[in-house]
Amino acid sequence: MEDVPLSVLFAALIACLASSAFFSAAETAMMAINRYRLASKVKQGERAALRTQKLLNQTEKLLGVILLGNTIINTASATLAAIITARLFAGNEFALGIATLLAAFAILVFSEATPKVIAATHPEPVALLASGPLALLLRVFYPAVWLVNLCVAALLRLLRLRKPEGNQTALSPDELRLLVLESGRFMAKKHHTILLNLFELAQVTVDDVMTPRHQMEMVDLEMRADQLRQELFTSHHSRLPVYAGNPDNVQGILPVRKLISLSEDETDATAVRALMRQPYFIPSGTPLFTQLQNFQENHRRMGLVVDEYGELLGLVTLEDILEQMVGEFTTHSPASGGQFARQADGSLLLDGTMSLRDLNRKLKLGLPTDGPKTLNGLILEYFEDIPESGTCMVIAGQRLEVVQTQDRSIRMVRLYPR
CATH class of the missing domain: 3.10.580.10 (CBS-domain)
Structure with a gap:
């Protein structure tokens, strides 16, 4: 090392930091990429997407080559920093300590934090770009990766930890519903509403x-x-x-x-x-x-x-x-209930036979639906009696007034604006 010029050592240190940044960004991008969007690109025949999917299907080997490369590169970076410091400040232990801190700072900022933030922000292009070099490195260092994974598997057995079985990327109904909720801006409003309503069919009777x-x-x-x-x-x-x-x-x-x-x-x-x-x-x-x-x-x-x-x-x-x-698409008979009329003061006159689910959906209310199914039933349950006309109440934050009762039931209710 004494014969190696300092310029070469500095260049090697910069190359190590850049290589470490590549492995850090590749690891984050591979783990953060949208698997379903990737599968769509695979169906379209994109070679980079197919290569990325193959790497993700062997996660242990992928992580093995990334961590192996990152560990070796970071160790080499610290060693080069120590050699450069020894050449510049021979025998100065304080300078060696400062150099160690600077090397750790450079690795943390330039090789870890910054590339990972970039990869987390743009996982798809980073993962597709990194898939080529990673596939090549996996072939070259396959024996070392195999040995590392063998040691990891032995340690897991020793700790009696089992790897989960089945498709870990499969979504539960609740997760799928959340995905549809968050993707509303990417589809027509009507289509979005229909998809959300489909999830409720299993809960609604x-x-x-x-x-x-x-x-x-x-x-x-x-x-x-x-x-x-x-x-x-x-x-x-x-x-x-x-x-x-x-x-x-x-x-x-x-x-x-x-x-x-x-x-x-x-x-x-x-x-x-x-x-x-x-x-x-x-x-x-x-x-x-x-x-x-x-x-x-x-x-x-x-x-x-x-x-x-x-x-x-x-x-x-x-x-x-x-x-x-x-949503409603049929023509109802004149005798069917479920109508409401807006008044001059902003209040709404509601038919007591209206379904609570329909009210909540049409007027964006939050009336409870786990008990009675109609507005009439909800008010009767609230009072445990048939209230007289003019009786007011507040249910689920909504101010209601009984307008008309007939035949032991509530025929008309006024809903006041909040």
Whole structure:
């Protein structure tokens, strides 16, 4: 080393610092790169992406060659700094200590912190650029990397630590939902909303979207023939549940369009029985995603929700489930509830039969949905009684006023702006 010029030693030190910076940046970029974006580039046939993916599929060997190279380079940097100091300040121990500190500072700033920050900020281009040299170094130093990994594996067995099995990059449903939430700016708002709604189908049940029993339009086979014809020909629905005497005694579902083939005189209870289909019952609490699959498998578009005792709770259709994904798109009958009207003072008049989920979605509220499903039910549960008109309350930070009650239920509620 005495014959080596100082200029060569300084050049070697700078080269070592630059090489250490390369390994530091490569390590951070490889671990921070988006695996799913990388997989997309691989499908597009990018060679650098394919090479990077192969390196990431053998993480132990990749980290082995990076740490091996970084350790050797950093050791060489400290040694060169000591040799240069000894040549410039022979026998000066204070100068040697200062040189050691300066070398550590240079390694920390120029070879560790700065390149890692750059790689963490731009992981994809750094990883793709570094994949070529890393693949070459892995081939050249494979025996040394194999020996290092062998020692690591032995130490892990000694500590009784097992490497995790399975695909560690797979996302859980909650992580996937968070990914969709954060990627909203990269897709159309409507598409983003539909994807988020899909994640909720497993948590939302048919009870949340069904038409309650008291709002259902049904036909009684035991009514007079003229009344029966009046009900059928003035219906706003294409399918009607048919019962005999008691609404719990459902006989079937009548496709109203089939009545076109009958004259008015031929339309009676016997004709209705001949045209109606067998009823399709859905247990209360069935998740919407499960029911969507059941509709598909059973070739049905409508089902009657019943509780554990077989009592009729309501009606759910395929359109009700689809609206949870894409929003409202069907035309509702004039008798259907769920409307609200804005007043001059900024308040809103709400129908007591409105679904709490619909209210929360349309008005961006936070009303609780883990109990009652309608606004009427929420207020009745809050008071444990039927409140009088003019009664005010605050639920989940929302100021509400009972405007009208009828038939032991709340018909109209006023929501005041916050």
